[in-house]
Amino acid sequence: MNNGDALIAVQEYYDTKNPTPDDEFKFTEALGYLIEETKDPKYMCELGWYYCSKKRFDLEIKYLEMAAEYGYLPAMEELGYMWYYGQHGEKDYDKAFHYFSKGAEGDGTNGNLWCKYKLADMYRFGCSVEKDEDKYREMIEDAYEQVKNPKYLNDPFPEISLRLAGIRADQGRKDEAIDLLKKAKRFMAERLSVEAFWGHIEVMGRIVRFFYELEPYDKEDGDFYDLFYLTEKPGKYTMKRAGKTIEIEVTEEDGEKAIGCNGKWYRSFEDFCQKAETGGDKFTSIYDEFYDVEVA
Numbered sequence: 001m002n003n004g005d006a007l008i009a010v011q012e013y014y015d016t017k018n019p020t021p022d023d024e025f026k027f028t029e030a031l032g033y034l035i036e037e038t039k040d041p042k043y044m045c046e047l048g049w050y051y052c053s054k055k056r057f058d059l060e061i062k063y064l065e066m067a068a069e070y071g072y073l074p075a076m077e078e079l080g081y082m083w084y085y086g087q088h089g090e091k092d093y094d095k096a097f098h099y100f101s102k103g104a105e106g107d108g109t110n111g112n113l114w115c116k117y118k119l120a121d122m123y124r125f126g127c128s129v130e131k132d133e134d135k136y137r138e139m140i141e142d143a144y145e146q147v148k149n150p151k152y153l154n155d156p157f158p159e160i161s162l163r164l165a166g167i168r169a170d171q172g173r174k175d176e177a178i179d180l181l182k183k184a185k186r187f188m189a190e191r192l193s194v195e196a197f198w199g200h201i202e203v204m205g206r207i208v209r210f211f212y213e214l215e216p217y218d219k220e221d222g223d224f225y226d227l228f229y230l231t232e233k234p235g236k237y238t239m240k241r242a243g244k245t246i247e248i249e250v251t252e253e254d255g256e257k258a259i260g261c262n263g264k265w266y267r268s269f270e271d272f273c274q275k276a277e278t279g280g281d282k283f284t285s286i287y288d289e290f291y292d293v294e295v296a
Contacts, residue, residue, distance in 0.1 A: 003033075032047070039070070048063030064082075080115055096118075158188040169214065178215060185204070205269065209232075230293070230295065236295070239293040
């Protein structure tokens with residue numbers, strides 16, 4: 001095998017809809033060869049993510065740690081989140097702090113900013129480090145300066161803007177906080193229109209709910225994502241698309257909430273956002289076509 005053969009084997013695997021065990025063996029062998037020959041950390045991450053998809057988390061961690069040793073920011077970011085949230089069942093704030101710190105030493109790239117704001121969170125909440133609100137504010141202010149003119153939808157602009165809005169609100173600068181939240185909401189809506197990833201939906205919910213802590217709801221300005229705020233209470237809600245009314249019902253029993261729409265039920269508004277569709281279109285992909293969002 002040479003590099004060219006290995007790259008072809010990797011691409012053939014990705015092009016195969018239902019790979020066989022033999023296809024998977026060739027794929028892992030090819031990536032292993034590329035890792036050995038090139039020492040390129042992107043191949044280490046690629047193999048680590050493959051093992052994650054197979055729930056071989058020990059091997060995932062092995063290859064991500066290998067990539068992190070080469071200073072690869074995506075690996076540091078991934079490992080930081082893995083240990084911070086205990087994605088595989090075990091939280092380790094010391095390890096999360098280590099990888100977020102290493103990643104935050106970068107040069108303002110995407111991975112660096114994801115690491116930086118999570119590292120700031122660790123100072124804010126005192127996770128593996130002494131609680132330091134001043135350090136938190138300083139890091140978020142700095143991160144916002146780097147991300148305030150985002151180029152890509154995966155830039156952490158809404159995540160950092162949400163945190164800066166909280167800082168501005170605490171400083172009594174309400175109008176600035178509201179403006180930050182409006183920008184964060186618009187940006188996140190665009191991101192969700194491409195991929196309704198659960199974590200990003202959860203952040204959108206935090207943005208909307210915080211916004212309505214600062215501002216009263218106005219039907220004239222309401223949009224699809226304002227349902228995060230409206231549906232916190234059981235009841236019936238409506239919104240319109242192309243002149244047609246869509247009805248939404250929220251019920252709650254024994255503390256368990258359910259959201260019904262178009263004959264289907266969802267266990268939370270986050271679940272609704274991720275799965276609900278009409279006419280083959282996911283609601284998140286056509287969010288800007290809804291209007292007159294209100295209590296029925």
